[in-house]
Amino acid sequence: MLSGKHILVGITGGIAAYKSAELVRLLVREGVEVKVLMTETAKRFISPLTMATLSKNPVMIDFFNPENGEWNSHVKLGLWADAYVIAPATANSIGKMAAGIADNLLITTYFSARCPVFVAPAMDMDMYKHQAVMTNMETLQLYGNTLIEAETGELASGLEGKGRMAKPEVIVDCLKSFFDAPFLGKHVLVTAGPTYEKIDPVRFIGNFSSGKMGYAIAETFAQQGAEVLLVSGPVNLPVFHPNIRRVNVVSANEMYEECVRLFPSCDIAVMCAAVADFTPEKIEKNKIKHTNDLTLSLVKTPDIAAELGKIKQNHILAGFALETDNELQNACEKLKTKNLDFIVLNSLNDSGAGFGGDTNKITIIDRDAAVTRFPLKSKKDAAKDIVAYVRKLINNQ
Ligand code: C5P
Numbered sequence: 001m002l003s004g005k006h007i008l009v010g011i012t013g014g015i016a017a018y019k020s021a022e023l024v025r026l027l028v029r030e031g032v033e034v035k036v037l038m039t040e041t042a043k044r045f046i047s048p049l050t051m052a053t054l055s056k057n058p059v060m061i062d063f064f065n066p067e068n069g070e071w072n073s074h075v076k077l078g079l080w081a082d083a084y085v086i087a088p089a090t091a092n093s094i095g096k097m098a099a100g101i102a103d104n105l106l107i108t109t110y111f112s113a114r115c116p117v118f119v120a121p122a123m124d125m126d127m128y129k130h131q132a133v134m135t136n137m138e139t140l141q142l143y144g145n146t147l148i149e150a151e152t153g154e155l156a157s158g159l160e161g162k163g164r165m166a167k168p169e170v171i172v173d174c175l176k177s178f179f180d181a182p183f184l185g186k187h188v189l190v191t192a193g194p195t196y197e198k199i200d201p202v203r204f205i206g207n208f209s210s211g212k213m214g215y216a217i218a219e220t221f222a223q224q225g226a227e228v229l230l231v232s233g234p235v236n237l238p239v240f241h242p243n244i245r246r247v248n249v250v251s252a253n254e255m256y257e258e259c260v261r262l263f264p265s266c267d268i269a270v271m272c273a274a275v276a277d278f279t280p281e282k283i284e285k286n287k288i289k290h291t292n293d294l295t296l297s298l299v300k301t302p303d304i305a306a307e308l309g310k311i312k313q314n315h316i317l318a319g320f321a322l323e324t325d326n327e328l329q330n331a332c333e334k335l336k337t338k339n340l341d342f343i344v345l346n347s348l349n350d351s352g353a354g355f356g357g358d359t360n361k362i363t364i365i366d367r368d369a370a371v372t373r374f375p376l377k378s379k380k381d382a383a384k385d386i387v388a389y390v391r392k393l394i395n396n397q
Pocket of ligand 1: 191252271272273274275276277301302303304305306318319320321322334
């Protein structure tokens with residue numbers, strides 16, 4: 001999958017630079033031709049000799065070789081590469097990449113590269129969550145780069161938190177799934193977020209869904225080659241991948257209309273939205289006055305997943321079940337009534353699962369009632385499990 005690929009590995013000056021030696025070794029073992037770029041500071045953390053030996057190519061640090069004047073062309077390097085991995089990426093280098101400051105060969109090559117770029121940050125936990133660094137990481141993703149998020153654990157500072165560079169194997173897996181692109185040519189519909197059901201011009205009935213799970217699923221499918229239609233209720237989340245087209249909706253009825261329209265041209269649908277089950281029978285034209293008690297009359301919203309379950313042909317259709325009691329039984333019931341291929345169960349009884357947070361604990365149940373339980377993980381990692389499950393179903397089709 002990676003064999004024969006040309007990959008640039010950029011090493012910036014952080015303690016995690018020692019892990020880049022392992023990264024390069026793994027890539028070379030996969031048959032990749034690796035060229036290493038380093039910043040001046042990176043040399044203090046790991047020797048160019050080590051990296052040159054492991055990559056089997058001279059390491060490039062300066063724009064030219066002061067011994068013989070040989071020119072290291074960032075433009076040529078950028079064109080040579082099938083992918084550029086910057087690992088570790090320090091807050092400093094991330095800041096320069098986001099701001100357009102090209103003051104060394106590694107970053108100049110980044111600006112010249114036409115290939116996909118993968119950025120694996122590594123830094124102290126407080127730096128990682130500093131607003132300026134977070135904004136820069138978001139900017140890099142908006143520019144189309146893939147962020148390989150740092151892990152949580154013990155840091156070089158002795159503190160515990162998020163900032164450890166992703167393990168070399170995780171970075172290699174990320175490159176593999178990019179080049180493998182198992183969902184290339186597939187069209188995927190994902191619903192995400194809450195719906196808002198208007199009561200009057202200023203009020204609505206909503207729920208606490210943040211949209212994070214659905215957005216993570218959309219990103220994961222896109223990273224693996226799919227064209228994704230993300231039908232999203234009102235959430236405050238950015239879309240990064242260029243293969244994702246977001247369709248914004250507000251109410252359950254709007255979400256229904258869009259899904260029914262888009263589903264026939266899709267191969268896969270994952271219904272992750274927390275759709276309101278009821279909507280006011282009538283939307284008041286004027287703001288309801290604060291006088292007496294108020295009784296609202298609510299009517300049922302259309303069940304989008306169930307409707308898609310009725311019209312589905314060769315599609316793979318997945319739903320979610322957020323339960324508080326009789327979890328497995330309720331989820332199985334929903335799987336059947338909505339004619340889903342599998343259902344992802346979250347229980348609000350599991351701490352760290354459900355709305356709002358960045359983690360989830362999922363259980364997948366299929367049509368044969370086979371149950372696969374997953375441990376508590378980040379929503380991004382849970383999304384990878386869900387997408388891998390879809391892949392398994394397609395391979396067995
Ligand atoms: O029946 P319940 O709302 O618990 O089912 C949850 C699943 O059904 C989720 O996949 C959700 O996105 C979907 N759903 C839907 N339309 C509704 C209600 C739920 O698509 N009106």
